[in-house]
Structure formats: structure tokens, C-alpha cells
Amino acid sequence: MSRPDRGPSILRFAAPQNFYPLAGRLAPWFAGIAAVLTVVGLWLGFFVAPTDATQGEVYRVIFIHVPAAWMSMFVYLVMAFWSAVGLVMNTRLSFLMSQALAPTGAMFCVVALWTGALWGRPTWGAYWVWDARLTSQALLLFLYLGFIALTRTIEDPRRADRAGALIALVGAVNVPVIYFSVQWWNTLHQGASVSLTRAPSMAATMLAGMLVMAFAAWAYTLAVALWRVRPMILERERHAEWVGAVLTREAQRQGGRT
Amino acid sequence: MQWESWSAFWNMGGAAFFVWGSYGLTFVLVALELALVFQRRKDTVSRLLRWRKAVGRNGGGGGPGNGSRNESRNGPARAGVESQENETP
Amino acid sequence: MLNTFVAVLRRDLLLAWRGRADVLVTLAFFVIVVCLFPFGVGAEPNLLRAIAPGVLWVAALLACLLSLHRLFAQDHVDGTLEQLLLSSEPAVLWVMAKVLAFWLSTGLPVVAVAPVLGLLLDLEQGAYPVLVISLALGTPILALLGAVGAALTLGLRGGGMLLALLVLPLFVPVLIFGAGAVEAELSGTGATAHLLLLGGGLAGALALAPWACAAALRVSTE
Numbered sequence: 001m002s003r004p005d006r007g008p009s010i011l012r013f014a015a016p017q018n019f020y021p022l023a024g025r026l027a028p029w030f031a032g033i034a035a036v037l038t039v040v041g042l043w044l045g046f047f048v049a050p051t052d053a054t055q056g057e058v059y060r061v062i063f064i065h066v067p068a069a070w071m072s073m074f075v076y077l078v079m080a081f082w083s084a085v086g087l088v089m090n091t092r093l094s095f096l097m098s099q100a101l102a103p104t105g106a107m108f109c110v111v112a113l114w115t116g117a118l119w120g121r122p123t124w125g126a127y128w129v130w131d132a133r134l135t136s137q138a139l140l141l142f143l144y145l146g147f148i149a150l151t152r153t154i155e156d157p158r159r160a161d162r163a164g165a166l167i168a169l170v171g172a173v174n175v176p177v178i179y180f181s182v183q184w185w186n187t188l189h190q191g192a193s194v195s196l197t198r199a200p201s202m203a204a205t206m207l208a209g210m211l212v213m214a215f216a217a218w219a220y221t222l223a224v225a226l227w228r229v230r231p232m233i234l235e236r237e238r239h240a241e242w243v244g245a246v247l248t249r250e251a252q253r254q255g256g257r258t
Numbered sequence: 259m260q261w262e263s264w265s266a267f268w269n270m271g272g273a274a275f276f277v278w279g280s281y282g283l284t285f286v287l288v289a290l291e292l293a294l295v296f297q298r299r300k301d302t303v304s305r306l307l308r309w310r311k312a313v314g315r316n317g318g319g320g321g322p323g324n325g326s327r328n329e330s331r332n333g334p335a336r337a338g339v340e341s342q343e344n345e346t347p
Numbered sequence: 348m349l350n351t352f353v354a355v356l357r358r359d360l361l362l363a364w365r366g367r368a369d370v371l372v373t374l375a376f377f378v379i380v381v382c383l384f385p386f387g388v389g390a391e392p393n394l395l396r397a398i399a400p401g402v403l404w405v406a407a408l409l410a411c412l413l414s415l416h417r418l419f420a421q422d423h424v425d426g427t428l429e430q431l432l433l434s435s436e437p438a439v440l441w442v443m444a445k446v447l448a449f450w451l452s453t454g455l456p457v458v459a460v461a462p463v464l465g466l467l468l469d470l471e472q473g474a475y476p477v478l479v480i481s482l483a484l485g486t487p488i489l490a491l492l493g494a495v496g497a498a499l500t501l502g503l504r505g506g507g508m509l510l511a512l513l514v515l516p517l518f519v520p521v522l523i524f525g526a527g528a529v530e531a532e533l534s535g536t537g538a539t540a541h542l543l544l545l546g547g548g549l550a551g552a553l554a555l556a557p558w559a560c561a562a563a564l565r566v567s568t569e
Contacts, residue, residue, distance in 0.1 A: 046267070047261075051271070056271045056272075056273065057270040057271035057272075057273050057277065058270075058271075058273040058276055058277060060270070060277050061276065061277055061280045061281075064280055064281060064284050065280070068284070103291070104291065107287055107288075107291055110287065111283070111284050111287060114280065114283050114284075115280040115283075115284070118275075118276040118277075118279050118280045119276065119280070121276060122273055122276055220288070224291060224292065224295060227295050227296070227299070228295050228298070230299065231298055231299045231301075231302035231303070234302055234303070234306060235302055235306070238306050238309065238310075243306070244310060247303060247306055247307050247310065250303045250307075251303070251307055254300075254303070254304075
């Protein structure tokens with residue numbers, strides 16, 4: 001990771017003009033890793049993992065459902081981390097990174113909810129049950145939407161950055177509280193007490209497929225966030241000289257293509 | 259290998275709608291997200307190029323469509339912007 | 348230091364007293380939302396009795412939400428907020444005073460009216476003390492959490508909807524434990540655990556929310 005000829009420390013990439021080309025170089029690699037891992041994970045999931053004894057083939061939704069649910073939570077934590085870094089160290093890039101991650105996190109939330117509903121219908125008999133996990137997932141989606149709506153509504157970039165960072169942190173503090181309260185509520189009301197984790201019956205190949213898909217989701221998130229943050233950097237830094245050079249190069253490339 | 263035939267594979271033990279519905283929507287959303295990200299990149303580049311041309315011709319002022327608040331680094335960077343503009347055809 | 352707290356508290360209470368109509372509108376909203384439920388689900392007493400705790404809590408929560416935008420809006424418009432932020436007094440202190448004044452002028456009336464509405468829904472006798480205690484512990488948490496949202500959305504177009512989207516997910520635990528307390532009392536398991544959790548939540552919100560709110564006000568006014 002460290003390149004002695006390119007600068008003293010990794011911190012130089014906190015500067016937008018250094019981070020912009022780095023993001024451009026890294027994103028395709030992560031996208032490639034994501035594609036390869038997805039193919040491997042789906043192959044494991046569909047052709048190696050055995051049929052589930054109790055659920056039949058429906059369980060194969062797990063290879064997308066669980067990684068999406070994990071990613072949606074993980075991305076929120078990363079967002080909160082970058083928000084805290086931005087507020088403490090006053091680095092503009094951290095705010096941009098958390099804003100670039102939010103739509104992907106929300107996307108994974110939708111995927112987890114959708115696949116959960118389609119999995120729930122044959123196993124529980126209903127698309128939606130007020131299960132603790134599903135409910136927390138829905139609330140997490142609202143937290144994402146609130147963050148995105150707030151940062152998009154505020155026009156002043158400085159205020160948008162900081163307001164978004166604050167609400168991300170407030171949300172992160174509240175996520176455990178929400179999860180705990182929903183769990184509590186769910187055990188008291190004892191609706192459909194079906195657990196998703198039937199750990200003992202889980203074959204090793206199922207777990208392997210799930211983990212590979214989780215890494216694929218992770219690499220995909222990195223690739224998309226890096227791609228998304230690049231135009232955001234250009235927009236913010238449009239007064240800087242290096243952006244002019246980048247834009248000129250971009251224009252030539254587009255001109256050459258048509 | 260789990261499947262006797264491709265039709266058995268697509269049938270998913272009778273759960274085709276649920277399994278392929280899940281994977282289908284996921285891949286649609288991923289494709290949509292990637293398309294939006296690249297579209298946004300193209301839009302931003304062309305909008306900023308137009309903006310820089312306008313700034314170069316009028317000698318400063320104005321901004322692109324959204325997020326047009328001037329930041330504090332505005333002043334010192336402006337000279338660089340204009341010299342850059344003169345080189346741009 | 349305490350002087351600032353008392354001065355801001357007194358000023359805000361005085362302003363709230365002069366604008367009594369706003370408080371009455373909040374109360375009227377609370378009452379009318381509760382009255383809508385029998386029209387919606389039917390006037391079957393058993394059903395109403397069963398849903399009473401949840402209905403009262405949801406209505407109280409919405410009444411709080413609807414009045415939140417008033418918390419800083421007027422001070423933002425007339426410049427008082429900036430004066431306060433520029434002053435040397437610690438922001439946490441007067442933020443807390445403002446939230447307390449807000450709760451006294453909107454939350455407390457809601458808590459006081461709730462038992463009367465409980466009568467409308469035929470809530471069982473034994474549940475009234477728990478209903479009042481749970482609301483008295485829960486609505487200050489709503490005010491504290493809502494203050495952060497109100498500070499972040501200060502002066503934004505469409506701020507009301509945005510405020511709701513921001514704070515409603517955060518209100519869910521309060522609703523769960525508040526309405527849960529009343530239901531636990533009714534079911535005979537006792538409401539102590541719920542009320543303790545609500546009290547803990549209030550302590551946590553008191554410790555964290557004023558700082559977040561002060562930071563949010565700085566972000567929104569600079």
C-alpha cells in the first residue's frame with residue numbers, strides 16, 4: 001500500500017486532488033473483484049450448496065438477503081465513522097465519502113427488505129411479518145432516507161456536510177437503542193416467532209457462498225462509492241486549477257469517442 | 259451438481275418466483291445504480307465545462323446549476339481558473 | 348450560569364403564554380386525532396380498550412412532532428438565536444432551557460389531557476397512573492430528540508416533512524416503551540421495567556441531545 005516514491009504518508013490522499021485520481025484507479029479494481037466474487041458466490045450458492053432439508057430451494061435467497069442486510073448495517077457504521085472524522089478533523093473529503101456511501105446503503109436496505117419479503121412469503125406465509133429484524137431494517141432505511149433528504153435539501157455545501165454528519169452520528173447512536181427496543185417489543189408481542197437462523201442445519205458450503213457474496217457486496221460498495229465521490233469532488237473543487245486540467249482531459253476523451 | 263436439468267434449475271423446486279424475483283430486483287437495482295452513477299459523472303463534467311467557459315468569457319461570477327454557493331477559497335483560486343480557461347479551446 | 352438558564356426559561360415561557368393559541372392548537376390536534384380512531388376502527392368498546400394505549404401514545408407523539416418546528420423558528424427569524432450563539436454563555440445551558448420551556452408549554456398539557464382522552468377510549472381504571480407517568484417520562488425525550496431535528500432543519504424549505512422523516516425513526520423506541528408500559532400494566536406483568544427504561548432513556552437523552560442540538564444550531568446558523 002505504501003509507495004515511498006509518491007509521498008511521505010497515506011494522509012496525502014486526504015487532499016482531494018490526490019484522492020481523485022486514486023479513486024479513479026481503484027474503483028475498476030474493486031468492481032472487478034466484486035464481479036468475480038459474485039460469479040463465484042452464485043456458483044457456490046446455486047450449484048454447490050445442497051438443497052435445504054426443511055425449506056427446499058427457497059432458502060437460496062439467503063445468498064443475497066444476508067449479505068445485503070449485513071452491508072446495509074455496515075455501510076451506516078462506515079458513514080457514521082466518516083462523519084465523525086469529518087467533524088473532528090475538519091476534512092471535506094470525509095463528508096463527501098459518507099454522502100457517497102448513503103445511496104448504496106439505502107439500496108442494500110431495499111434489497112434486504114425485498115428479498116426478506118419474498119423469502120418470508122413461502123416460509124412464513126406472509127410477505128411481511130413484524131419480525132424484529134425486518135422492522136429494524138425498515139427503520140434503518142428511514143434513517144438512510146432522512147440522511148439523504150437532509151443533505152440534498154440543504155444548498156450550502158458546508159452546512160449540508162455538517163448537518164448530514166450530525167444526523168448520521170445521532171442515528172448511529174440510536175441504532176442499537178432502536179434494535180434493542182424492537183427486539184423487546186417483538187418478544188413481548190410474540191407474533192410469528194420464526195427465527196431466520198437455523199444455524200445447526202447450515203451446511204458449510206452455504207456459509208461459504210454467503211461469505212463470498214458478502215465480500216462481493218463489500219467490493220461493489222467500495223467501487224460505487226469511489227465512482228460516486230469523484231464527480232462530487234469535481235463539483236466542490238471546481239474553482240481549483242487541477243479540476244480544470246481534469247475537465248479538459250475529460251472533454252478531449254469524450255470528443256474523441258464521438 | 260444439484261440439478262437434473264436446466265428446467266429444474268429455473269423452476270427452483272417450485273419457488274422460481276421468490277428466488278428469481280429476489281435476484282432479479284437486486285440486479286435491476288445494481289444496474290440502475292451503476293447507470294445513475296455514470297450518468298451523473300457525465301452530467302457533472304459537461305456542466306462544469308460549460309460553467310468554466312461561461313466564467314472565462316464573463317470574467318468571473320455565476321455558477322453551475324446546483325450547489326452554487328461560493329466557497330471561501332473562491333478568491334485566490336479565481337486567477338488560476340481564468341488562465342486555465344484561456345488555454346481551453 | 349444558572350441565571351442564563353432561568354432567564355431563557357422565563358422568556359420562552361412568557362412567549363409561550365403570549366402565544367397561547369399555538370398551545371391550544373396542539374392540544375386540539377391531540378384530541379381530534381384520538382377522536383378519529385373510533386370513526387376509523389368502529390366504536391366497539393373492547394376494541395377501543397385494547398388499542399387505547401397505542402392510540403394515545405401515537406397521538407401524543409404526533410402532537411409533539413407537529414409543534415417541534417416552533418422550537419427555534421421564531422428565534423431564528425428575529426435574530427435571537429444568533430445573539431445567543433454569539434454570547435459567551437454555554438450553548439448547552441440555554442438549549443436545555445429552551446427545550447424545557449417547550450416541553451412545559453406543549454408536552455405537559457398533552458400529559459395532562461391524556462387521562463381525559465383515556466376516558467373516551469374506555470381505558471381501564473388501573474392504567475391511568477402508568478399512562479401519565481409514561482407520558483411524563485417519554486414526552487421530554489421526544490422534545491430533546493426533536494430539538495436536534497428542529498435545529499438541523501432550521502429555515503429549510505419543506506422543513507416540516509424533512510423534520511418528520513428525520514425524527515420519527517428515532518421516536519420509535521420511546522413509543523415502544525411508553526405504550527408498552529401501559530399495556531404491561533393492563534396485562535398484569537407490571538410496568539416497572541418499561542418505566543425504568545424510559546427513565547434511562549430520558550437520562551441518556553438529557554446527557555447527549557443538548558450537545559448535539561447546540562452543534563446543530565451552530566451548523567445551521569453560520
